[in-house]
Amino acid sequence: MEIPRLKIGRWEFLRPLVQGGMGVRVSGCPLVLAVLQEGCLGTLTSMGLGDLSHGMSNDDFIRTSREALLREIRMLQEHTNKPFAVNVMGALSNAKDLVATAVGAGVKIIVYGAGIPRNLPSIVEDPDVALVPIISSARLARIILNQWKRYSRMPDAFIIEGPLAGGHLGFSFEQLAHSSDFSLVKILREILEIIQPFEQLNGRKIPLITAGGIYTGDDISLMLSLGASGVQMGTRFVATTECPVSDEFKQAYVNARLEDLHIIKTPVGMPGRVLANDFLRRLQDGVIPKPNCPFHCILSCERDASGFCVAERLDNSYRGDVDNGLIFCGANVHRIDRIMSVHELISGLMEEVKASTLV
Ligand SMILES: Cc1cc2nc3c(=O)[nH]c(=O)nc-3n(C[C@H](O)[C@H](O)[C@H](O)COP(=O)(O)O)c2cc1C
Numbered sequence: 418m419e420i421p422r423l424k425i426g427r428w429e430f431l432r433p434l435v436q437g438g439m440g441v442r443v444s445g446c447p448l449v450l451a452v453l454q455e456g457c458l459g460t461l462t463s464m465g466l467g468d469l470s471h472g473m474s475n476d477d478f479i480r481t482s483r484e485a486l487l488r489e490i491r492m493l494q495e496h497t498n499k500p501f502a503v504n505v506m507g508a509l510s511n512a513k514d515l516v517a518t519a520v521g522a523g524v525k526i527i528v529y530g531a532g533i534p535r536n537l538p539s540i541v542e543d544p545d546v547a548l549v550p551i552i553s554s555a556r557l558a559r560i561i562l563n564q565w566k567r568y569s570r571m572p573d574a575f576i577i578e579g580p581l582a583g584g585h586l587g588f589s590f591e592q593l594a595h596s597s598d599f600s601l602v603k604i605l606r607e608i609l610e611i612i613q614p615f616e617q618l619n620g621r622k623i624p625l626i627t628a629g630g631i632y633t634g635d636d637i638s639l640m641l642s643l644g645a646s647g648v649q650m651g652t653r654f655v656a657t658t659e660c661p662v663s664d665e666f667k668q669a670y671v672n673a674r675l676e677d678l679h680i681i682k683t684p685v686g687m688p689g690r691v692l693a694n695d696f697l698r699r700l701q702d703g704v705i706p707k708p709n710c711p712f713h714c715i716l717s718c719e720r721d722a723s724g725f726c727v728a729e730r731l732d733n734s735y736r737g738d739v740d741n742g743l744i745f746c747g748a749n750v751h752r753i754d755r756i757m758s759v760h761e762l763i764s765g766l767m768e769e770v771k772a773s774t775l776v
Pocket residue numbers: 436437438439440441443462464504506530531551578581582583584585628629630631649650651652653655744745746747748749
């Protein structure tokens with residue numbers, strides 16, 4: 418199969434592969450830079466950056482997050498002039514501030530997930546800045562398309578995250594229990610159908626980028642042959658040399674077995690796929706000390722009911738204390754058997770796509 422380029426708004430990428438945003442420093446500058454150098458789109462996270470100590474006030478939290486995001490953006494801009502994306506979670510109490518910070522610093526692509534970006538076009542009016550909502554259903558695609566009519570704007574692409582993805586999942590536990598009814602292929606087909614009239618009306622294609630469980634070149638070819646313009650991957654990028662997480666985090670991926678995968682409700686109020694570890698066992702036994710967090714980084718956070726702080730636990734894994742950390746992962750994590758460079762991963766995948774007969 419010939420490898421198509423990926424166009425998002427006015428920005429073009431040689432290869433139709435996106436490295437997904439991964440919170441609490443997982444998709445930090447070194448990973449994003451390596452991905453950009455391969456002609457793909459890299460996504461910087463804006464969540465859980467900076468030294469977020471538990472004694473800080475809400476204002477300190479907002480300022481620390483903003484300054485840390487600016488540092489990451491500047492670091493990338495010092496090394497490349499290629500466009501990259503910043504991922505903002507709509508559930509964050511400082512989401513608007515992070516979007517404005519990224520755009521003010523010259524970021525050209527905003528990827529917005531974990532919330533409905535109802536008024537994103539009013540925060541980002543520059544048409545050169547591509548707006549890319551993350552969705553998990555045709556219903557949400559329709560809501561956004563209808564809402565954005567009032568701004569005479571359409572998304573520059575949608576990222577469609579299916580039930581096999583890493584991180585928080587946009588599905589209920591019941592839906593996840595019947596995941597074949599909500600497969601990525603099914604959702605892609607539904608969205609391709611509903612966006613048609615909007616595309617015709619605006620005379621412009623809305624690229625669809627599929628994510629969740631994509632592992633091989635054949636998986637990528639299948640998505641492209643079904644009408645996706647590109648794919649997004651997360652889990653495989655964690656297991657790369659350039660990903661800034663600890664070796665312990667990466668090794669947990671290499672050691673993962675299928676039976677180690679669990680879906681839990683996180684304090685955010687959404688399901689998340691995680692690896693079994695000491696922390697999870699203690700959490701299930703109810704022996705985790707209650708967190709004491711004065712700032713409310715996630716609007717929907719039920720930290721008292723859930724008994725832990727998701728950012729703190731993700732940060733523990735990032736730093737290498739995986740026994741006390743939350744290890745987010747996608748459904749295919751058990752297939753990872755070694756750490757490789759971003760170059761090896763992407764060039765291997767592209768060779769597989771070229772050789773794929775799935776067209
Ligand atoms: C460790 C980890 C953290 C993630 N954090 C975020 C996040 O903060 N925001 C987001 O939109 N998606 C997040 N994701 C989802 C990824 O961006 C991506 O869409 C997903 O992992 C794709 O599925 P895959 O892991 O099977 O390739 C995360 C995924 C992982 C594995």
